Amino acid sequence: MHTIKLDLKERSYSIIVGNNIMKFLPGYLKKLRLGSDAYIITNAAIKKRFGTTLENTLKQSGFSVRFKLVPDTEKSKSIEMSSKVIEDIARYDLGRRIFIIAFGGGVIGDLAGFIASVYKRGIPYIQIPTTLLAQVDSSIGGKTAVDLSEGKNLVGAFYQPRLVSSDVRFLATLEQRQIRAGLAEVIKYGIIKDPQLFSFLENKFNAVLARKLSALEFIVRRCSSIKAGIVQRDEREEKRLRTILNFGHTAGHAIEAASNYKRYNHGEAIALGMLIATGISERLNLIEEKVSRRIEELIKKVGLPTRINRISLESIINAHYRDKKFIGTKNRFVLINGIGRTKIVENIPLEIIKTEIRKRFTAI
């Protein structure tokens, strides 16, 4: 088991990464004095697979346990669902000392974190991410949010968890498509910050896709360290440091939105977004063509999409200008100077963006 410390003064916390580490949870919880009553937000599938183990682990150490199931869909990330869950917590809360456990993937982590941030102006919560995407990215750093019909993540807070416990054992039963979605973010970390991780993926992608736990553990640990390092220097994305984590996300979010969050999952859209950002980087002479090729090849190897299907250019551009990463009417892209080196560029001419999106429409 590895422990990564995310240092944010009084809001510091540990990220523990390992195989079969659930048994260590009660010790951490007691040391942190978060409360005696665990309110676990999860979905039915996760509860069925791993709920009993978590419940027994907690109960044996004297915690009370209550599960709250939310549907396994992005729609659960809504204000309405937040209200429903908060009302349930309020009814349950009499005389208790509640802390929240976000037990699931990105949707549950975002929802549970947001609920923890606003209930009684903030109660403690921990993250137990169960997908690769949540373990390498969304469970760390305290960005919580729910969606509005006007856009994703428009309502939320920066609110740090008190612990992140990433047990790679949960990943063994994930669907291949979810592993791939997580890998998109892993590739992102390689591109923006870690050439060694990028090479590791080029060489060992088969072990990862076969869910070899040692390979997964290496990846989760590496990505967690990178993310922790960035978040502790720029918690609220004010210093352009945390911004680099959005590599691939500007166009990626637009593609997700343009397809109504149906055709591509987050990781798949981010893969396409990274290719577009890479294309723009090449067009602006920031990288050579061979770097673009390496990136496209890795994305293809792990089974992520490299071409956009059945979405119009116009709908992507429209969605793009609604993204909350825009400052006023300016666009802002995270581009790259090479594997491991980023450069933030504003006001990229719309024609260049369009050309690079259009390239992704070409039949292979």
Next chain:
Amino acid sequence: MHTIKLDLKERSYSIIVGNNIMKFLPGYLKKLRLGSDAYIITNAAIKKRFGTTLENTLKQSGFSVRFKLVPDTEKSKSIEMSSKVIEDIARYDLGRRIFIIAFGGGVIGDLAGFIASVYKRGIPYIQIPTTLLAQVDSSIGGKTAVDLSEGKNLVGAFYQPRLVSSDVRFLATLEQRQIRAGLAEVIKYGIIKDPQLFSFLENKFNAVLARKLSALEFIVRRCSSIKAGIVQRDEREEKRLRTILNFGHTAGHAIEAASNYKRYNHGEAIALGMLIATGISERLNLIEEKVSRRIEELIKKVGLPTRINRISLESIINAHYRDKKFIGTKNRFVLINGIGRTKIVENIPLEIIKTEIRKRFTAI
């Protein structure tokens, strides 16, 4: 005009207090660089009375202005209303640099502050309080919240405004009942922290009730200083310092809740709550009877209630145990040692609380 600085490092802000100070607003806003587009949350009555002045003041200095009206009722402090307003902001937000102005009393301040805290994980907001209660208390300190059917203020955030501008001119047209409601909190400041303010009220209550602006300005300034001093030492109510601001609020909230927030407004319920807390203090030999008498006399003089009508003891006690100020099943009261001196006491026997509530039922 007086400026009070609330020092919270990077979250510091000024509270400006004076008569006819709206004209200074654009200068402050520009210095603070909050954005170019003012989104003003208010109600129809306030907009009608003071909206044009605010609008012209801002527009003449180059700000764009959009008013959002919410109904003038506690019901506006809901998650549903927050969602509606946030959706309106999101639709309006394309290419803008929005900051929020909370322009009204406590309900609008709490709602607008909450919205500012969660929209895009936090955008800037300022408070322009228009009631005595909001000027002396709720506009300062960053406690924002909306209500649930399960209880008041159950959803919210600590989120500081960037400026509080308290123009006592707004108070000249307030209903007498609202002046009185604000005076309950003013009396509270006197009791917990400021014997001089308490004496001032004993002597000058008539000038205040007649809305003499110099008397109101003195009061708002004094209370703002006290509140700023407390908040900057205990922003998130973690050190038992900010807790003293809850004097009268434990029983007060229970009385409000037991009457379904209809019979008594907040200030009136707090007046009754202060009398109950004073009664408990006397019963525990923390104060002499003459102190209780002085407090009851002042409350009576300004026209606030000293007796509870048509609410059952049982419903008050039940509401009391749902209050979010309880830690587990323990109760916690802010009591007093004398005018200007507080003592926080936990686990007061229920019988003592009941006796003191019962005393307030007695016919005069």
